[in-house]
Structure formats: structure tokens, C-alpha cells
Amino acid sequence: MQIDLSIFNPAKRPLIGLDISSSSVKMVELVEGERGGYQVDRYAIEPLPREAVVDGKVVNIEGVAEAVRRAYKRMGAITKYVAMALPAAAVISKKIVLPAGLREQDMEVQVESEANQYIPFALEEVNLDFQVIGPAPSSPDEVEVLLAASRKEMVEDRVACSEAAGLKPLVMDVESYAAQAAFELIESQLPDGGRDQVIALVDIGANVMNVTMLRNDQTVYSREQAFGGGLLTQDIMRAYGMSLEEAEAAKRRGDGLPENYETEILSPFAENLAQEVARAMQFFFTSTPYTQVDHIVLSGGCSVIPGLSDVVLAQTQVDTIVANPFVGMTISSRVRPKQLQSDAPSLMVACGLALRRFDQ
Secondary structure (H helix, E strand, C coil): CCCCCCCCCCCCCCCEEEEECCCEEEEEEEEECECECEEEEEEEEEECCCCCEECCEECCHHHHHHHHHHHHHHHCCCCCEEEEEECHHHEEEEEEEEECCCCHHHHHHHHHHHHHHHCCCCHHHEEEEEEEEEEECCEEEEEEEEEEEEEHHHHHHHHHHHHHCCCEEEEEEEHHHHHHHHHHHHHCCCHHHHCCCEEEEEEECCCCEEEEEEECCEEEEEEEECCCHHHHHHHHHHHHCCCHHHHHHHHHHCCCCCCCHHHHHHHHHHHHHHHHHHHHHHHHHHHCCCCCCCEEEEECHHHHCCCHHHHHHHHHCCEEEECCCCCCCEECCCCCHHHHHHHHHHHHHHHHHHHHHHCC
């Protein structure tokens, strides 16, 4: 089956952002607010079976499809169109320079011939897409073009999960691009809208911590570290003799655990996490010309740990906030504001995907 990897193809119809991470399925639908801006119309989070997604690859299509089905049912949405994303590690992206004024057909031919140099697979094994970024800085007669390619099976597995749940995928984005789209909503909450400042977007997932350094909406550095919320779940399992499911549920609720949980389990984990952030910053300084970070924005499920931003601030001496892309949006009566605030940091990718509905 031929599937277009429409990373850059805007959607002109109602759309749900569907994020399949390693531990859960997240869905967000945004609509236009009554007084302009965005409204959070509905959202849902459903846990995934253990190891249904490993290293960004869908291993258990039926298990993931079932979680997508449950999330969609809980949302009670009408539209079946979804925007999805691939992990950044599954996508090869490259900026190339081409002559300006090429017809689209000629540009496609040129992109394919250029892609052959950068993609270590046969072109028939990949989905390829491209977007003109703008005039090349070096010459007015040339344009910069961003090309993106991914193995077809990575795309097809995600498409199969959504279709098995009765949904229709319209857009396949990249998780890092989607998170960046949501981040732009957070940037406006920073002093001077984050202009000319280096901002560390730290996404703490179940198994991996992704650190992206941004300046004026451009990625200047990114790094992946093997550290995530799964380590906290394992600590809870070991300390209290719980199963994985019990430990995960207790961690999410944040209650029902023995009194020593905060001092003996949660606090040391938060300290380790803060040290990992500090380590990532050191790697950034030693491998780039930059010498300071102005703000740290924490996202992902772990970032809702009470007081984590203070622990990271103490460790790094850098202003730290927890991501909430929904600040300033209106919220429909179907959504509980307090619950949304708690879930917001883990909804960055899903929110960024939902924003594709508003692409021009």
C-alpha cells in the first residue's frame, strides 16, 4: 500500500492530534475559540500494554489500536481525521539548496536525486516529502528545501493502528516538529516572548529524555539521554512489591503510597533527573559556541512531579517552568481544567499535531 508521508501537507478540515508514545496514546482536538484563538475541545490519554511500542517502533499493532479505540471513544469526537507523528530518530531530514523558480514536478525529480545521497535505503523503501523553506542565504537565485524521509514500515505501522481503530490519518509529522509547534505557544509566556534567548525544551518520556535547545524558533542543538519515568516506576515496584501496572497507576495518582515514598523514592529520583538536565546542558556548552541557557521548559509525563521545577532550578541555576501549551486557550465544558493542567506537559506532541488543523 502506498502511503504519502505528508509531513508538510496542511490539513484543511477538523483534525485530532494523535500521539503514540512508548507508554500511552494521547489525543487532543482543538477548535477555534469564540473570541478567536484556540479552544481545547476534548482530549484523552490511554495507557498502552507493556512493550507495545519499543524504541519508537510499534511492536503490538492490535494492542496499540485497542488503546487508540478506547481513547477515541472516551473523547466522544465526531471527526475521524487524525494527524500523527514519527519519532525524530525514525526520520532523516536534511536541508538542501536548489535553483529558485523550479516547477513542482522538476523540484520533485531534483529532491529525489539529492535524497539518494543522504538516505541509506533504496528510495522505494521510504516515504519522502519536502518543503521549500525560503530563499537561500548564500544566493538569491536559490532556495532552501527541507527534505524528510522515513522507512515505509514505520509509517505503515502507525497508519495501521489508527485505521484499525476506525480513524483516517491525514498527516504524518515528526514528533520533534509537533512539540516545537506547541512550544511556540509556551514561548509567548516567557519574558520578551523568548526572543534572542536560548531555551532548553526538556521532554521526559518513559524511557528517554529529549533535550532540544532553541533560539528564535530554530533548533541549535538536540540530544537524547537514556533516562525517563520508567525508572521511577521500577523504583516503586521494587520498594513496595507492586506489579508494573499497580506501580504505574500509583505513580500517576500520586497517592495511596506509603509515607516514606516522597523522601525515599520521589525526591532522589527528582534529584537524579535534575542532574541529567545539568549534564545535558554541559554537553551543549562543550559542543557549541553557546555559554548559557536562559530558560528551561519541562515537558512529558514526569514533569508534573510536585516541586520538580524548583529542584531543576536549584541544580542548574536556570529559570525553570513546566510546559502548558493550553495557557490562554478557552476550555470546553467537556474538559476538566484541573485535570488538563496536570496532563498538559505530556500533551505537547498531541497539541502540536492538533494545531495542524489551522495550517494555512
